[in-house]
C-alpha cells in the first residue's frame with residue numbers, strides 16, 4: 001500500500017458551529033500540504049450507504065470557515081444498529097462503497113455516536129480518523145469539542161437578556177439549556193450568565209431546597225432570580241421538558257410568578273465563535289497529519305490546551321459527564337449559587 005492519496009470526509013449527528021471550519025482544515029491541509037484528493041460524503045453515514053458524495057477541490061473550501069451548519073449535510077444514520085428493519089447489511093455496503101470510491105481513509109466529524117460508529121468501521125477494516133464536535137462538550141477523551149464555545153456565547157447572551165426582563169417584572173426566570181445528558185453547557189452558561197440556580201443532570205435535585213433558596217432571595221429583597229436548567233435533568237414522566245418541570249415546581253412551591261424559556265436549536269445555529277474556528281482548524285489539520293503518518297483508528301483531542309489523539313476504541317461507547325467534584329461546581333457553591341442538591345439557606 002502506498003501513501004494515502006484520497007480521503008473521504010463526513011459529518012454525522014446533530015450539527016454545530018465549526019463543522020465547516022473543520023472540513024476546511026482537513027481539506028486544505030490534505031490538498032495543499034500533501035497533494036491528496038478529498039471527497040465530501042453527503043449526510044453522514046447515509047451518504048456512504050447511498051454513495052452520495054462530491055469531489056472537494058480546494059476551491060470548494062473557500063469561504064466556508066465562518067459558515068454555520070455543515071456544507072456536507074448530516075444525519076443520525078447508525079449503520080451498525082441492530083434494530084435496522086430493512087434487512088440490509090449496512091456495514092458491508094459501506095465497506096464496499098468505501099473501496100469503490102477509492103478511499104484510503106475516512107474522516108468522521110461527530111459526537112459520541114459518530115465516534116462509536118467510526119470505531120466499528122475501523123474494526124471491520126476501514127482506515128478511520130475521528131474529529132469530535134458537539135455543543136454538548138461530552139465526547140470522552142477531549143477537554144473541549146468545537147461547537148461548545150459558540151453555543152456558550154449564545155446561551156450566555158440569552159441569559160443576560162433574561163436579567164433585565166426578570167428585574168422589570170420581579171419574576172423568576174427558568175431557562176433550559178441543551179447538552180443531552182451532560183451539564184457542561186448549563187454549568188458554563190449558568191456561571192457566565194450569572195444564574196442564581198444552576199441545575200445539572202449530574203447532581204441530585206432537592207426541589208424543596210431549591211424553593212427555600214429562592215424564597216430566601218425574595219426575603220433578602222433580591223428582586224428576581226434566574227434558574228438555568230439542563231435539558232437532561234431527571235424529572236417525572238408527565239413533564240415533557242426540564243423547564244416545564246422546574247418552572248411548575250418553583251411556582252407552586254414559592255408562589256412567585258415564574259416564566260420559562262427553552263432556548264433550543266438557536267444554540268446550534270449560526271457562525272462559529274473565533275475559539276471554535278481555531279479549535280476546528282487545529283482538529284482538521286491534525287487529522288490529516290495522522291493520515292499522512294498512517295496512524296489510523298484514532299480520534300483527535302484537545303488535552304490541557306494541546307492537540308493530540310487517542311485510539312478510537314478508548315472513546316467508543318463512553319460519555320464525558322461533569323464530575324460532581326468539578327472545580328467550577330465548587331466555585332459556584334462558594335459564590336452561594338444554588339446547584340440544586342444542597343442549597344439550604
Ligand code: F6P
Pocket residue numbers: 014015111134135136178179180231268
Ligand atoms: O448533541 C447536540 C444536541 O443538540 C443535544 O444538545 C440535544 O439533546 C440533541 O442534539 C438534539 O438532537 P436532534 O437534533 O436529534 O433533535
